[in-house]
Amino acid sequence: MSRTSIEQRPIAGRFRRSRTPAAVEDRTSLIGHRWFTPYLLSGPSMIMVSVLLAFPVVYAVWGSLRDAEFLGGPEEFVGLQHYVDLFQDPDFLWTIARSLIFLSGSLVLGLVLSLLFAFALNKAAAYLRFLRGVTIVPYLVSGVATAVMFRLLFNTEFGQVNKTLEFFGIAGPSWFANKVFAMAATIIAQVWSDLPLGVLLLLGGLQTIDPSLLDAADVDGATGWQRARYVSIPLITPQLALATAWLSYSTLTSLGVVLALTGGGPVNATNTLPIELYETAFLDLAMNEALAIVVIILALNAVLTLIYVQMSRRFDIGNS
Amino acid sequence: MSSRIYNQWMAAPLARRSIRRLLVWIPLAMLLVWTVLPILMTLSISFKTRADVFAAPQLIPREPTLDAYRSVIDRQGFRGAFVNSVVVGLGTALLTLVVAVPAAYAFARFRFRGRHLLLLFTLIPRLIPGLGLMVPLYRLAAALGAIDKRSTLIVVFTGTVLPLAVWLLVGYFQQIPRDLEEAANVDGANLFERIRYIVLPLAVPAMITIGVLSFREAWNEFNLVLALTQTPGKRTLPYELWLMTDTTGFQDNPGQAAFAMLTLVPFVFLYLRIERYVVGGITSGAVK
Numbered sequence: 001m002s003r004t005s006i007e008q009r010p011i012a013g014r015f016r017r018s019r020t021p022a023a024v025e026d027r028t029s030l031i032g033h034r035w036f037t038p039y040l041l042s043g044p045s046m047i048m049v050s051v052l053l054a055f056p057v058v059y060a061v062w063g064s065l066r067d068a069e070f071l072g073g074p075e076e077f078v079g080l081q082h083y084v085d086l087f088q089d090p091d092f093l094w095t096i097a098r099s100l101i102f103l104s105g106s107l108v109l110g111l112v113l114s115l116l117f118a119f120a121l122n123k124a125a126a127y128l129r130f131l132r133g134v135t136i137v138p139y140l141v142s143g144v145a146t147a148v149m150f151r152l153l154f155n156t157e158f159g160q161v162n163k164t165l166e167f168f169g170i171a172g173p174s175w176f177a178n179k180v181f182a183m184a185a186t187i188i189a190q191v192w193s194d195l196p197l198g199v200l201l202l203l204g205g206l207q208t209i210d211p212s213l214l215d216a217a218d219v220d221g222a223t224g225w226q227r228a229r230y231v232s233i234p235l236i237t238p239q240l241a242l243a244t245a246w247l248s249y250s251t252l253t254s255l256g257v258v259l260a261l262t263g264g265g266p267v268n269a270t271n272t273l274p275i276e277l278y279e280t281a282f283l284d285l286a287m288n289e290a291l292a293i294v295v296i297i298l299a300l301n302a303v304l305t306l307i308y309v310q311m312s313r314r315f316d317i318g319n320s
Numbered sequence: 321m322s323s324r325i326y327n328q329w330m331a332a333p334l335a336r337r338s339i340r341r342l343l344v345w346i347p348l349a350m351l352l353v354w355t356v357l358p359i360l361m362t363l364s365i366s367f368k369t370r371a372d373v374f375a376a377p378q379l380i381p382r383e384p385t386l387d388a389y390r391s392v393i394d395r396q397g398f399r400g401a402f403v404n405s406v407v408v409g410l411g412t413a414l415l416t417l418v419v420a421v422p423a424a425y426a427f428a429r430f431r432f433r434g435r436h437l438l439l440l441f442t443l444i445p446r447l448i449p450g451l452g453l454m455v456p457l458y459r460l461a462a463a464l465g466a467i468d469k470r471s472t473l474i475v476v477f478t479g480t481v482l483p484l485a486v487w488l489l490v491g492y493f494q495q496i497p498r499d500l501e502e503a504a505n506v507d508g509a510n511l512f513e514r515i516r517y518i519v520l521p522l523a524v525p526a527m528i529t530i531g532v533l534s535f536r537e538a539w540n541e542f543n544l545v546l547a548l549t550q551t552p553g554k555r556t557l558p559y560e561l562w563l564m565t566d567t568t569g570f571q572d573n574p575g576q577a578a579f580a581m582l583t584l585v586p587f588v589f590l591y592l593r594i595e596r597y598v599v600g601g602i603t604s605g606a607v608k
Contacts, residue, residue: 037511038426038435045423045442045482052479053445056456063456113354120347131348134355140587141359142540144558145580148565149358152365152577158377160361192358224343253449256542260562274451281455282546294452301449 057298064292071285082292091268092276096296098183099252099272105187106194106251107244113191114198114243119228121199122206132203139196143256150189150261151176179269182262186270190257194250198243205236241312245305252301273297366577373573388574392582395575400553401560402582404470405539408556409586411474412538413531416485419478420530421523424489425515429501439490446483453480454547461548468554476548477538485530492526493519532590539586557583 064082066075086092117135124131138146153159154175162172175181209232217227233240255274258264264271264279273293281290365373367384376382392398426432427439457476458467466472500522501514509517520527542558549555561579564572 035432038430038432041422041426041430042438042442044419045486046438048419048475048479049442049445049482052457052476053448053453053483054441055460056453057448059456059459060452063459116347117351120344120351123344124348127348131351134352137355137359140536140540140584141580142542142558142561142583144542144562144565145540145583146358148561148576148580149362151565152573153358153361155573158373158573160357160379163377192354195354224340249447249449253451255451255546256558256562260565263566277451277454278546281458287455287459290455294455298448298452301447305447 060291060294060298063288064295067288075288078288082289083296086289086292086296094268095271095273095276098268098270099300101183102187102190102258102270102272103248103251105183106190107247109187110191110194110198110247110251111240111244113195114202114247115233117195117199118202118206119232121203132200135199136196138193141193143193143254144260146189146193147257147260150185150192154185176262177266179266182266182269186258186261189261190251190254191247193254193257194247198247201239201243201246202236205239206232209235237312241308244312245308248304248308249301252304253297273300362577362580365574366581368574370572370574388572388578389582391572392575392578395564397552397555397560397563398579401555401557404554405556406586408470408473408477409535409539411470412477412481413535415474415478416481416530416534417527420482420485420489421515421520421527423482424486424493425519427486427490428493429498439486442486443483446487450480450541450543454543457544458547466548468549468551470554472548473538473545473556476544477541478534480541480544481530481534481537485534488530489523489526492523496522535586539583 063075065077065079067078067081068075121128121131121135141149154161156162156172156174156177159172159175161175165172173181175185213231213235214227217231222230253274254272255278258270258272258275259278262270264275273296277290277293277297280286280293360379364379364381366388367381367386368376369383369385369387372382423442427435427442453476461467461472461476496519500518504514504518539556540558541556542562545556545559549559557579561576561583564576564579
């Protein structure tokens with residue numbers, strides 16, 4: 001019974017029409033499509049990417065070269081005027097400097113913690129699944145919610161950080177009233193939010209390392225530190241470069257965390273490029289100038305990425 | 321680890337072994353504290369009264385209360401923003417799949433003129449940050465009269481996740497053996513039927529990953545909501561939460577904490593079932 005019932009239900013029965021498979025002889029072409037089918041299938045995606053992602057970049061460059069005499073007035077070509085104005089404005093140069101401080105602080109802390117946690121997770125064996133699950137939690141928390149959490153954590157009166165410092169007999173600072181500490185708190189919050197991807201990328205790299213290489217180093221009498229420094233880290237250079245590029249991309253364009261944590265304060269101490277962009281565009285309503293800031297951020301991003309690629313080439317094991 | 325090294329390990333003095341063990345467990349403990357403490361403290365404060373936040377700063381609330389949650393839920397704008405977030409999140413996940421699946425199928429299965437160039441053109445915009453889109457898309461939406469609309473948010477968020485979605489799906493579709501489809505082809509299945517009955521059932525894990533990632537993106541997005549909505553009642557949760565923190569004077573700490581916890585609600589339900597998919601998705605998607 002079983003046999004016949006299977007034969008009576010051929011796979012083809014699931015399909016309504018049974019066409020003559022004329023094109024089947026040609027293995028590269030599956031029937032049921034014309035030359036334009038792939039264009040039709042990928043068309044909607046192409047259009048959305050063009051309009052929503054590619055067009056804005058072109059528009060930003062174009063719009064940054066124009067200006068209106070008054071708000072909402074007709075726009076005219078003004079050349080590089082906005083860029084000249086921005087780079088002659090000491091406040092804007094300070095904003096770039098603060099962004100770079102924020103960036104380097106986040107990169108150092110982010111990479112050190114990513115490496116430390118990735119190496120530890122790589123040895124966690126039985127608990128790996130659980131710990132990796134914990135690691136990705138910040139990935140699910142929005143930037144604004146992250147900021148709310150760190151405002152509470154760093155609160156001068158009841159925050160857990162200052163309570164802990166107090167326990168060790170240290171008087172905790174008032175984090176958001178002091179320029180340096182406000183920047184430090186912002187860096188920590190930003191790194192918290194970005195770390196899951198850094199850790200997972202590096203862990204993925206570590207897990208692909210051939211254990212025999214580490215065994216060989218062990219036989220040669222390498223210490224744990226030496227194995228990490230001269231075997232593991234060079235082997236995960238591609239992942240390190242990717243993690244660096246990603247951390248830096250995310251930090252440089254972070255608006256939600258900074259805006260909700262410090263709002264750029266105290267006295268502009270955490271006023272980074274994204275905050276400047278937001279204020280120029282949506283508070284001062286100087287849209288064309290804001291577009292110039294957009295272009296500067298995009299350019300900075302591109303330059304940094306190129307630098308990381310160059311550096312990763314130099315540190316790659318093949319060249320060392 | 322080879323048995324030789326294991327023997328060496330066992331032969332090592334006890335002290336050295338425990339030091340090695342500590343070298344792994346100290347960072348792991350740090351990882352736990354680092355990740356969990358901010359959330360734990362927020363959770364704790366969300367169950368306190370405003371006065372107890374100061375009077376009883378310990379982690380376990382003295383008299384746990386749901387007052388903060390009640391006040392947030394009754395807060396003007398919260399329910400509307402929650403509904404907006406749910407609609408926009410689910411809409412984005414759905415639209416992303418509807419647009420990305422055919423595109424990825426085309427790139428994975430067909431050899432057509434300009435295929436590589438078009439694929440690159442789809443993937444490279446992944447590097448454009450949402451921050452850079454704020455002003456141009458605001459002007460575009462304003463010109464089209466599309467400000468303050470959920471559909472605008474859905475379409476824009478879909479655009480920002482499409483490169484990742486197409487990238488993940490192309491890789492996944494390529495792993496599905498071509499023979500399966502050729503067999504169906506012999507049986508007369510047309511393109512739509514092959515996708516519907518062969519490719520999609522096999523690609524369920526990838527589609528769950530993409531659904532979750534695009535939902536998360538839409539649920540947590542702040543920059544573009546800031547740019548594309550202006551009226552109360554049209555915003556999503558992160559914007560409302562920011563407005564709550566952006567007041568001068570006395571801060572409603574338990575309220576903010578409760579709000580932050582409420583923004584995590586969908587992930588609490590999804591999390592345990594999807595952790596595997598998400599980990600795979602974010603690492604292979606690499607950026608963002």
